[in-house]
Amino acid sequence: MEISREEFMQASWDARLELMPEELEGLEKQTKNIFEQATFLQSSALDDVEATYFPLAQKNTVREDLAAPSLPLETALSNAPGAESPYIQVPKIVE
Amino acid sequence: MDFYKHIVQKLAGEVNAKEVSPQQIGEDVARRCAAVHEKCNAFIKFDPELIEKGIKDISQKIAQNKKLPLAGVSFGLSDAICVGGTTTTCASRMLESYRPPFEASVVLKLKEWGAFPAGKTNMDEFNLGATGKNSFFGEIKNPWDTEYTAGSGAAAAVSSRAVNFALAPDGCGELRYSASYCGIPALKPTYGRVSRKGLVDVAPSLDQIGIMAPSVLDLAAILEAISGYDPEDPTSFAHEVPSYTLLLQEKENIGPFKVAVPENWAEAPYLEEGIKKAFLETLEYLKKENFQVQMVSLPNFSHSLVTAAIIRAVEAFSSLGNYDGVRFGLRVEGSHLQEMYRKSRTEGFGSNLKQFLTFGALISAGNYYGMVFQKAQKMRTLIIKELESCLQSFDLLFIPAVPFQAPLLSSNDKACLLPDPAGYYTAAANLAGLPAITIPVPAESVSGSAGVQFIGKAFDEAKLLQAGLLLEKENPPRFPNV
16 A cells, blocks of 8 residues: 555644654655554455444433533633633634 | 561551551651652652641641551552642643642551652553553653663552652552562452542543552551442442452461463463463462363453443543643643633643544544444443353453563553553453452562452452462562662
């Protein structure tokens, strides 16, 4: 499976990350390595197999529909890198 | 008095009987934690005030004659598990000053039972691997020889007897193989057995909280304390929790078991002779103890490491998407929102994590979703079916814990994430959500031991502990001097 440098660049943009050239090279090598080891990716024996997304079968758990206090505003804002109660500050996005 | 040498039940009994004061224990734990931190960089946050606060709470309860099953028992918490009053960093610059607004359910339970946290232990960033080299807070050294990795600060702290036990995450086996690097037992429970609330996970379908302790009896006591349904964790199961400590006391319950060994177990990359020899010797010992050992064909087992790496990368890409510098974590200012996101993530995450997340983004998109990620999910189905079918005929599966001894910190040849070769034997239990225990047995290695591993049926941790105890009796644990 060949993956182009442009595809890696697009993936790093999708992940909102900027990789240094040596990091991109490292990632290319590791990707090649993992695809070489994942021999089952080429196998047609998997075509009719159902995918598993969770290890053990679980029922949907729904709690009772009761009102409960939410996180206090001060606590919710305490970890925000920029805040002016009751808001979280972010860069201006409208000119 | 050497409180740290006591098993947790004995220590708690002495505290409840007021033969030992919590203050004495607190001073002893603080002294030992400081020493192991200095030697191994085992803690991210070693804060004597955290110990003092815990001791104060316990002292008040003991003064009121309350009987606490874990009175005065100290524990280390991997820095991916939230506790009140201090930071939870996941060993990442991104969360360097993050203070969680709630405590993990396991921590609440342990405090209720009389245990106290001694500190937040060091780890690879977001627990991706256990190289001991990918923490923003520096390398984690092995207490047996500081030239080698400990894998995790939790393993270094427990093997040095700084704390009575530690809780740490296990996503592809990090808990189990770092414990093996340091020569201590570890247990990953069945998925859903122990609440995951308050664990900062990267791969929700794989990551769990596990236990490291100096002995199997300690593992049993702690598992008993932290198991059970948690309404605040939707992945938690309402499954009966037996008294594991009582089960271990009943000799007639211990084996002999029917044990399966994958016939291709020796094909692991980087498998070292010392590990191979220790495993084969243990196999002979099990036979001598009348265990019925049989080689079985598990052709998909060898795909489990790669399968888990692919699934984990995609889940991590999704789970860590909210680390964008807005509501919490590091923010690096940018001229517009997108630039702020990108700069914050680029400067907040370490190099290995960035590559891992980019790989996750790559295989989440376009044709790669079907060609890679979905195929891995299908392979996961086959691996689970294979293990379930095997465990219908056998009580336990027996394999090594990790193919090699603790690597040298100066070496990079095994420090890969895609995939991480240390997880060759451990990843399958995560994919299937099955419980697994690792036990140190004598070997030529830096810790003088190698980890061997039993995997059991879902919710059958009792058999794992029983088999583990049998091995431990033959191979009493050894600990480094700190």
